[in-house]
Amino acid sequence: xxxxxxxxxxxxxxxxxxxxxxxxxxxxxxxxxxxxxxxxxxxxxxxxxxxxxxxxxxxxxxxxxxxxxxxxxxxxxxxxxxxxxxxxxxxxxxxxxxxxxxxxxxxxxxxxxxxxxxxxxxxxxxxxxxxxxxxxxxxxxxxxxxxxxxxxxxxxxxxxxxxxxxxxxxxxxxxxxxxxxxxxxxxxxxxxxxxxxxxxxxxxxxxxxxxxxxxxxxxxxxxxxxxxxxxxxxxxxxxxxxxxxxxxxxxxxxxxxxxxxxxxxxxxxxxxxxxxxxxxxxxxxxxxxxxxxxxxxxxxxxxxxxxxxxxxxxxxxxxxxxxxxxxxxxxxxxxxxxxxxxxxxxxxxxxxxxxxxxxxxxxxxxxxxxxxxxxxxxxxxxxxxxxxxxxxxxxxxxxxxx
Numbered sequence: 418x419x420x421x422x423x424x425x426x427x428x429x430x431x432x433x434x435x436x437x438x439x440x441x442x443x444x445x446x447x448x449x450x451x452x453x454x455x456x457x458x459x460x461x462x463x464x465x466x467x468x469x470x471x472x473x474x475x476x477x478x479x480x481x482x483x484x485x486x487x488x489x490x491x492x493x494x495x496x497x498x499x500x501x502x503x504x505x506x507x508x509x510x511x512x513x514x515x516x517x518x519x520x521x522x523x524x525x526x527x528x529x530x531x532x533x534x535x536x537x538x539x540x541x542x543x544x545x546x547x548x549x550x551x552x553x554x555x556x557x558x559x560x561x562x563x564x565x566x567x568x569x570x571x572x573x574x575x576x577x578x579x580x581x582x583x584x585x586x587x588x589x590x591x592x593x594x595x596x597x598x599x600x601x602x603x604x605x606x607x608x609x610x611x612x613x614x615x616x617x618x619x620x621x622x623x624x625x626x627x628x629x630x631x632x633x634x635x636x637x638x639x640x641x642x643x644x645x646x647x648x649x650x651x652x653x654x655x656x657x658x659x660x661x662x663x664x665x666x667x668x669x670x671x672x673x674x675x676x677x678x679x680x681x682x683x684x685x686x687x688x689x690x691x692x693x694x695x696x697x698x699x700x701x702x703x704x705x706x707x708x709x710x711x712x713x714x715x716x717x718x719x720x721x722x723x724x725x726x727x728x729x730x731x732x733x734x735x736x737x738x739x740x741x742x743x744x745x746x747x748x749x750x751x752x753x754x755x756x757x758x759x760x761x762x763x764x765x766x767x768x769x770x771x772x773x774x775x776x777x778x779x780x781x782x783x784x785x786x787x788x789x790x791x792x793x794x795x796x797x798x799x800x801x802x803x804x805x806x807x808x809x810x811x812x813x814x815x816x817x818x819x
Contacts, residue, residue: 420560421485423795426479427802427819429795437461437556437564440502445486447554450540457502459566462495465512465582465816466589467558469797471619471687471811472723475616477551477798480689480730483550490559490811491517492592494585497572498562506569512581513563513572514591514770516762519545519555523569533759538566544759551727552642559794573766581772585817586781586788587773589810590624595769595780597760598624598685600630601719604756605681609633612679614670614711616704617659618646620784620808621721622685626655627783629683631772636674640666642691649806653783661695670711672767680716682708687722688731688739699732702741709748718748720757784808788817 424436439461441454441795442446455675467490470557475785476483493515500509519539520532526543527535534543539553546647548557556563573591575581581588598621607613611634615625629637630653639650640658647657658669667677684704692700710717726740731737748755772778787807789797797809810817 418561419791420488420557421791423476423483423489424485427477429477429489429798431792431794437562439564441554444556445484446550448540450693451553451582456564456566458492458504458568459501459564460497460504460507460568460572462493462501462515462565462608463498464493464495464558464563464565465812466542466563466585467560467811467813468492468589468593469559469794469801469811470593471621472549473574474798474801475687475689475723475725478730478802480728481550481725482727482729487548487550488544488557489548490557490558490592491549492589493517493558493563493565494589494592496564499628502566504568504687507572511572512575512578514575514588515558515572516766516767517546517593518759518762519547519553519566519721520763521567521572527570530761532761532763540602546759559791559811573770575770580708582816584773586679586786586810587779588770590780590784591762591766591770591773593760593762594624594808595628596762596765597621597721598626599628599758599765599769601685601721602628602681602684603719604717605683606717607632607634608766610635611681612636612674613638614679614682614708614727615639615685616656616683616708617685617722618643618650618806619685622661623723623784624651624685624780625685626685627778627780628722630654631778638670638673638679643804643806645804646806660693666693666707667711677696678711681719682712682716683719684697684708684722688724688728688736701736702743704741705741706744706747709744709751709753712751712753715752717754718756720755721760724757770792786810788812790815
């Protein structure tokens with residue numbers, strides 16, 4: 418079958434690889450302790466939609482320790498074509514969304530709802546994901562087929578196949594960016610009447626903006642340096658601030674809401690943040706410090722933007738191991754609360770599925786979904802890296818009407 422592999426910085430290619438089985442095989446990035454791990458509790462999915470994510474782009478830029486040959490992709494929506502011996506409730510033919518978090522459903526973290534830090538799927542550390550560096554080596558889903566372990570626990574079955582296919586561009590966002598953006602807003606305390614600042618107008622930032630609207634925010638302000646992405650944020654009712662222009666962020670916030678602070682802030686940028694101004698270079702603590710500056714006292718900060726423990730391309734030695742110059746004193750003085758880490762997708766995806774199916778949100782429109790073929794994935798990565806205001810959805814089998 419075909420799959421998208423990371424080769425070297427700024428290069429991915431479509432390769433022919435072995436069809437998946439219900440057992441982990443050795444390969445690039447597979448933890449030795451996971452080699453030979455049998456998964457009779459798993460299924461094989463035929464990919465209906467699989468998306469390019471900003472987190473993938475960090476690896477493709479060479480900003481992680483991802484090994485050459487790693488099969489990419491953790492945003493997975495597909496049809497069940499093979500069912501493991503121990504699967505009870507998921508059936509062949511079911512159309513399902515797979516959370517990007519791989520979780521066992523049996524450990525303490527899973528039982529407490531912290532599926533982003535499952536203790537049993539990654540021998541290196543809590544938490545795992547498909548096709549991602551240091552996440553145990555589970556094969557990625559930018560492919561024609563993929564194996565999903567613990568299927569009864571992990572998979573969200575869509576109730577009506579025909580209805581789901583009509584809304585597949587929205588439903589494919591349930592595997593990651595919609596719950597991730599929503600989690601950023603929920604953990605920041607966004608509610609009816611909130612004023613919200615969202616740093617970053619990439620797909621996760623736009624998903625967070627749509628989520629803030631869904632949660633009832635009164636003002637949703639999106640900040641970025643990319644004019645095209647800011648224009649798209651305005652297209653569905655967001656206020657925007659262009660961070661390349663003169664003036665401080667508090668001043669820009671005050672012009673919109675009448676005071677230099679907001680009730681809640683979301684970091685949808687992560688560790689490749691840049692300083693403010695037209696020619697600013699990389700300054701990875703910029704967003705974290707700025708959202709502390711513009712969030713009111715006793716406010717909350719949602720931080721779904723990715724931060725890593727190993728960044729070979731970081732601008733200084735400390736940042737190479739994830740140590741950033743964060744103004745923790747400012748956060749302490751303002752009694753801020755911080756929420757970081759992988760979104761526990763399962764906490765939200767069923768409710769968000771219902772919101773999509775009942776036309777309460779149009780998330781594909783908000784993130785500007787654009788369908789491409791599996792063979793066009795390398796061009797999709799290149800376009801995404803250039804900053805286009807699109808969310809690329811890969812259609813490996815030509816099943817999406819567009």
